[in-house]
Amino acid sequence: MSRTVLMLPGDGIGPEIVAEAEKVLHKINEQFSLGLSFESGLVGGAAIDATDSPLPDETLEKATKADAILLGAVGGPQWDSLPMARRPEKGLLGLRSNLELFANLRPAILYPQLASASSLKPEVVSGLDILIVRELTGGIYFGQPRGVRELESGERQGYNTYAYTESEIRRIGRVAFEAAQQRGRKLCSVDKANVLEVTVLWREIMNDLRREYPDVELSHMYVDNAAMQLVRAPKQFDVIVTGNMFGDILSDEAAMLTGSIGMLPSASLNSEKQGMYEPCHGSAPDIAGKGIANPLATILSAAMMLRYSLNEEKAAEAIEAAVSKVLDQGLRTADIMSEGATRVSTREMGEAVLTAL
Amino acid sequence: MSRTVLMLPGDGIGPEIVAEAEKVLHKINEQFSLGLSFESGLVGGAAIDATDSPLPDETLEKATKADAILLGAVGGPQWDSLPMARRPEKGLLGLRSNLELFANLRPAILYPQLASASSLKPEVVSGLDILIVRELTGGIYFGQPRGVRELESGERQGYNTYAYTESEIRRIGRVAFEAAQQRGRKLCSVDKANVLEVTVLWREIMNDLRREYPDVELSHMYVDNAAMQLVRAPKQFDVIVTGNMFGDILSDEAAMLTGSIGMLPSASLNSEKQGMYEPCHGSAPDIAGKGIANPLATILSAAMMLRYSLNEEKAAEAIEAAVSKVLDQGLRTADIMSEGATRVSTREMGEAVLTAL
Ligand SMILES: CC(C)[C@H](C(=O)O)[C@@H](O)C(=O)O
Ligand SMILES: CC(C)[C@H](C(=O)O)[C@@H](O)C(=O)O
Numbered sequence: 001m002s003r004t005v006l007m008l009p010g011d012g013i014g015p016e017i018v019a020e021a022e023k024v025l026h027k028i029n030e031q032f033s034l035g036l037s038f039e040s041g042l043v044g045g046a047a048i049d050a051t052d053s054p055l056p057d058e059t060l061e062k063a064t065k066a067d068a069i070l071l072g073a074v075g076g077p078q079w080d081s082l083p084m085a086r087r088p089e090k091g092l093l094g095l096r097s098n099l100e101l102f103a104n105l106r107p108a109i110l111y112p113q114l115a116s117a118s119s120l121k122p123e124v125v126s127g128l129d130i131l132i133v134r135e136l137t138g139g140i141y142f143g144q145p146r147g148v149r150e151l152e153s154g155e156r157q158g159y160n161t162y163a164y165t166e167s168e169i170r171r172i173g174r175v176a177f178e179a180a181q182q183r184g185r186k187l188c189s190v191d192k193a194n195v196l197e198v199t200v201l202w203r204e205i206m207n208d209l210r211r212e213y214p215d216v217e218l219s220h221m222y223v224d225n226a227a228m229q230l231v232r233a234p235k236q237f238d239v240i241v242t243g244n245m246f247g248d249i250l251s252d253e254a255a256m257l258t259g260s261i262g263m264l265p266s267a268s269l270n271s272e273k274q275g276m277y278e279p280c281h282g283s284a285p286d287i288a289g290k291g292i293a294n295p296l297a298t299i300l301s302a303a304m305m306l307r308y309s310l311n312e313e314k315a316a317e318a319i320e321a322a323v324s325k326v327l328d329q330g331l332r333t334a335d336i337m338s339e340g341a342t343r344v345s346t347r348e349m350g351e352a353v354l355t356a357l
Numbered sequence: 358m359s360r361t362v363l364m365l366p367g368d369g370i371g372p373e374i375v376a377e378a379e380k381v382l383h384k385i386n387e388q389f390s391l392g393l394s395f396e397s398g399l400v401g402g403a404a405i406d407a408t409d410s411p412l413p414d415e416t417l418e419k420a421t422k423a424d425a426i427l428l429g430a431v432g433g434p435q436w437d438s439l440p441m442a443r444r445p446e447k448g449l450l451g452l453r454s455n456l457e458l459f460a461n462l463r464p465a466i467l468y469p470q471l472a473s474a475s476s477l478k479p480e481v482v483s484g485l486d487i488l489i490v491r492e493l494t495g496g497i498y499f500g501q502p503r504g505v506r507e508l509e510s511g512e513r514q515g516y517n518t519y520a521y522t523e524s525e526i527r528r529i530g531r532v533a534f535e536a537a538q539q540r541g542r543k544l545c546s547v548d549k550a551n552v553l554e555v556t557v558l559w560r561e562i563m564n565d566l567r568r569e570y571p572d573v574e575l576s577h578m579y580v581d582n583a584a585m586q587l588v589r590a591p592k593q594f595d596v597i598v599t600g601n602m603f604g605d606i607l608s609d610e611a612a613m614l615t616g617s618i619g620m621l622p623s624a625s626l627n628s629e630k631q632g633m634y635e636p637c638h639g640s641a642p643d644i645a646g647k648g649i650a651n652p653l654a655t656i657l658s659a660a661m662m663l664r665y666s667l668n669e670e671k672a673a674e675a676i677e678a679a680v681s682k683v684l685d686q687g688l689r690t691a692d693i694m695s696e697g698a699t700r701v702s703t704r705e706m707g708e709a710v711l712t713a714l
Contacts, residue, residue, distance in 0.1 A: 075551070089551045119481045119589055140519060146554050155523045158558030162497060163516040165508065192602070194432070194446045197503050201515030227610040228618070231588065232476055245549070249606060253584040261585070 002037050003310060006066035008059070008095075011045040011088060012283025013293035013346075014072025020295035020350025021070060021302045024319060027357055028306070032315045039066065043095065044074030044088035044283075054091030055098075063095055068309035069276040070302055071095075073283035097137050101268035101276055102168070103175040104136040104247065105304075108234075108254035108264065113327040114336050117259030124234065130254055131183065131239045133176040134247025136268055138168045141244045162198050164243065169205040171271070176241035177213040184238035188219045190226045190246055202243065223250070230254055255280045262294030262335040265301035267308050275309040277301040287334075291345045294333040296323055299353055322356035329356075360667060361394050363423035365416070365452075368402040368445060369640025370650035370703075371429025377652035377707025378427060378659045381676060384714055385663070389672045396423065400452065401431025401445035401640075411448030412455075420452055425666035426633040427659055428452075430640035454494050458625035458633055459525070460532040461491040461604065462661075465591075465611035465621065470684040471693055474616030477588075487594045487611055488540065490533040491604025493625055495525045498601045519555050521600065526562040528628070533598035534570040541595035545576045547583045547603055559600065580607070587611055612637045619651030619692040622658035624665050632666040634658035644691075648702045651690040653680055656710055679713035686713075 007022055009015040022038070029036045041059040048054050054074075063069055074088040084090070095101070110118065110128040118125045143161030151157050173189075180187040189206040191199035203220055210218045221229065223246045229236060230250065234257050242250060255261045264280040279297030287293055300323060307316035331352050332341040344352065364379055366372040379395070386393045398416040405411050411431075420426055431445040441447070452458070467475065467485040475482045500518030508514050530546075537544040546563040548556035560577055567575045578586065580603045586593060587607065591614050599607060612618045621637040636654030644650055660676035663669040688709050689698040701709065 158555030159520040198515030224609040252581040
């Protein structure tokens with residue numbers, strides 16, 4: 001049985017960083033005789049330029065058939081003035097929604113070798129290891145109705161709908177409780193239940209689930225307080241579960257606590273464990289094409305892919321060990337550079353990981 | 358012409374901290390012959406316990422007539438299981454909406470005397486001085502329809518509506534541009550225009566306004582990036598303008614960057630400059646009644662009140678100078694305590710400000 005991995009480089013620094021991750025995957029495929037085959041496709045701005053659609057049918061078809069997807073990043077200023085339906089982001093959102101990748105796992109880990117990169121005091125972040133579980137196919141990202149309408153007064157009103165059903169909440173809740181069981185057994189559910197009805201239901205369902213996972217300690221926090229607590233004392237958290245919009249905000253905030261967002265991978269899974277894997281950082285158009293982007297978040301995303309979608313834990317660990325080794329060697333791309341380290345390019349970093357494998 | 362200030366202590370530490378601010382206001386009223394008269398009223402949980410309503414008619418009437426309101430805080434665990442319409446928060450939201458207090462000004466300032474309280478590195482936050490302008494009477498906080506409904510499938514769905522009209526956006530935009538003119542002339546508008554239609558309209562109107570304020574440099578940032586940039590390099594911001602929900606999250610995050618949220622005041626204004634003033638921190642039920650809460654955010658809120666609603670700049674400055682003086686004297690409540698300083702109670706801190714006046 002051969003398994004297929006679809007590479008979707010996307011925009012900005014996407015192609016550069018995915019190229020390095022692809023080399024790593026090829027090598028690990030041989031070393032561990034994984035029997036993976038590789039395909040590639042267009043998504044985002046690159047797809048708009050070539051086909052006029054951010055998610056061409058061909059890409060969606062390949063994605064549906066693939067066992068796992070490795071995505072670079074989408075978006076850039078040249079597509080910012082397009083109407084909403086034809087923006088690069090729609091390619092990403094379309095993949096998430098068509099494949100029902102409802103469970104987005106975003107670890108925020110401080111690498112000891114990079115501790116000084118954080119803007120927080122060392123004692124506040126040393127040893128930081130949080131997992132944010134973000135719902136990814138519902139909430140205000142996909143809620144209907146939405147749009148801009150003209151009111152009777154003649155002025156326009158923009159509107160979106162923030163909605164969740166019980167079953168949508170329950171399935172992401174289960175993923176979060178199970179992740180907590182594998183980790184520190186503490187789960188914090190983030191909502192705004194003092195203001196938003198949709199999150200009153202969210203909190204109710206999370207409380208229901210508690211009975212199925214008596215070994216996990218569940219707490220609740222309002223989103224404004226969570227944004228504060230992440231800055232004040234982030235190590236109080238183990239696993240955080242929240243909706244699509246709050247998860248977008250809090251996972252980026254949490255990632256930045258580490259100071260090295262160029263190191264952070266993410267996974268988006270459906271109920272068959274089919275998954276899309278991507279770095280937490282974006283397409284960084286300002287440094288695209290310069291060969292200075294950090295490929296490690298994408299390489300670590302490939303490791304997550306091996307672990308979660310392809311069930312190849314040993315291969316995943318081999319990649320993670322190789323990344324740790326190049327950090328120990330003092331190799332750094334520009335974003336994580338510090339005094340005394342050796343500055344390397346995107347390609348040199350990729351080669352160093354290959355050598356370390 | 359006599360002017361009236363309504364004191365609404367509310368819940369938790371509210372009564373303790375408002376009591377100190379009230380003493381300060383009484384003294385400044387005499388010193389500067391301001392001719393202020395004072396009233397008080399019930400709101401939040403305290404009002405629920407006494408009248409069964411979080412915003413009794415009597416309070417709303419007094420509030421409507423008052424020139425300015427000083428509020429402590431609302432909410433606490435004993436009211437958390439009440440239905441949404443009868444929660445303490447509805448008292449606060451009802452005041453905001455009935456008085457049309459659409460412009461919420463939340464400064465995040467690092468007091469040099471308290472620099473060590475921040476969880477961020479000194480070089481990242483020293484001299485920090487950001488103003489967040491949050492829209493306060495629209496957006497998803499007040500959008501209709503909202504609630505929990507049963508779907509045909511039999512399961513429940515929670516839903517809320519995030520909506521803004523052009524005029525709602527324009528009036529908060531003007532407040533923000535004008536605030537930027539008084540400060541560093543840089544305005545960053547935060548939205549999620551790559552996903553949410555309502556914020557596409559938001560961005561369009563902000564761009565329109567730019568023409569009226571050519572001396573202000575306007576930029577746009579997605580909310581996830583803003584949450585990140587506040588952690589990475591907060592001093593890049595001067596004024597931030599955003600909607601109700603994003604403003605709730607980002608203003609708390611920004612406040613916590615200073616490490617001393619017990620110091621931060623806020624103002625909520627309508628188009629007649631009638632205003633409600635309150636500390637940025639909440640009701641802190643865990644320390645209520647212990648006499649250890651920090652009254653300075655409330656005292657500084659009273660100063661903001663003198664400045665914005667009562668047009669008494671000198672009196673405002675006198676209070677701010679007195680607060681700075683007690684900090685210089687090394688007096689600290691528990692929340693801002695550090696080695697070598699003198700720990701004082703809520704009342705002692707209030708008395709010290711009175712003496713410094
Ligand atoms: C590009 C954008 C649509 C996307 C999102 O908001 O989900 C990104 O910010 C992310 O977090 O993956
Ligand atoms: C108490 C709550 C309703 C309120 C809000 O969300 O606006 C508070 O968090 C605030 O920021 O003033």
